[in-house]
Amino acid sequence: MVGVDLSPAMLAHARRHEEEEPLGIEYVEMDAAQVHRSLAPASFELVTACMSIQDMEDPHQAIKAVGQLLPIGGRLICSVPHPFTEAAYREWERDEEGNKLSLKVDRYFESGTATLQWDMPRLRYSWETPRWRLNLSEWSALVQGAGLVIVGLREPRPTAEQVARRPELDDCRRLPYFLVIESRKLATTH
Numbered sequence: 284m285v286g287v288d289l290s291p292a293m294l295a296h297a298r299r300h301e302e303e304e305p306l307g308i309e310y311v312e313m314d315a316a317q318v319h320r321s322l323a324p325a326s327f328e329l330v331t332a333c334m335s336i337q338d339m340e341d342p343h344q345a346i347k348a349v350g351q352l353l354p355i356g357g358r359l360i361c362s363v364p365h366p367f368t369e370a371a372y373r374e375w376e377r378d379e380e381g382n383k384l385s386l387k388v389d390r391y392f393e394s395g396t397a398t399l400q401w402d403m404p405r406l407r408y409s410w411e412t413p414r415w416r417l418n419l420s421e422w423s424a425l426v427q428g429a430g431l432v433i434v435g436l437r438e439p440r441p442t443a444e445q446v447a448r449r450p451e452l453d454d455c456r457r458l459p460y461f462l463v464i465e466s467r468k469l470a471t472t473h
Contacts, residue, residue, distance in 0.1 A: 285327075286310045287318060316344040318352060325354035332361040334461075337415045338399075343425050350429035353468040359431060360466075365438065365459040366391070366418045386458055394418055426466045435465035 286308050288294050294310045301308055313321060315332070316339065330349045336342045349359055371390035375383045397416045402409035417425070426433055438459035441452045454460065 284308045285322070287313055287315055289314055314345075315339055316341050316348050319348040322352055324351050325357070327352045328354070328357050330357075330359045332359070334362050334364070336361050337363050337417070338412060339415075340413075342415050342417075343428060346425050346431070347429040350431050350468060353431075355468055355470050357468045358434075358465060359426075359429075359468075360463065362461050362463045363422065364414075364416075365462045366416075366422065368458055368460050369416050371397075371416065383454070392418055394421055422462070422464060426464065430468060431466035432469050433464060434467050435463075437463040437465070439463060 284307060286294075286297055288297070288310070289312065291312060294312055297308075297310050301310070311321070315335070330352060332345075332349075336345055339345045346359070346361075353359065367388065368386070370388045371393040372388065374387045376385050376387055378384055394417050395415070397414050399412050399414045400409065401412065423433060439461055440456050440459070441449075443456070446452045446456050
């Protein structure tokens with residue numbers, strides 16, 4: 284198992300966990316768009332990317348590079364922000380008490396780079412990061428452009444019990460905030 288990240292701080296954190304509880308994971312500092320240059324072709328049966336591809340400088344190149352690491356039948360499973368709830372315009376309609384009634388969404392097809400504000404109350408300080416906002420057709424084209432075929436889409440949501448324990452998850456029960464894309468490398472025919 285190999286973990287790849289661009290951040291030395293994140294890798295140091297992961298390596299500390301590996302030392303405390305060894306799982307045999309090798310951690311490598313590199314840009315995901317360059318993995319095909321350092322790791323052997325067709326050497327991974329499964330590659331995962333959890334809420335990361337949309338934050339990469341070139342998501343298309345990253346998925347294409349991963350495609351080169353997969354043998355025929357190999358899988359890429361990635362999670363990304365759901366295109367519906369990542370639309371260029373989104374605003375909650377609220378009642379007089381401030382309770383959320385419905386989410387107003389518009390400009391779904393306005394894609395490209397956006398800025399994500401990290402200013403949640405749980406954070407010690409706030410910051411901004413770039414993010415790619417893509418619609419479903421564009422995500423599908425990225426996967427297809429890497430020589431992969433989508434074999435499954437999932438829109439995870441918490442159970443009622445999970446929302447009871449963590450009420451802030453209620454939004455995720457009402458609307459899809461995440462999309463999990465499962466793709467496979469199939470034999471090409473000429």
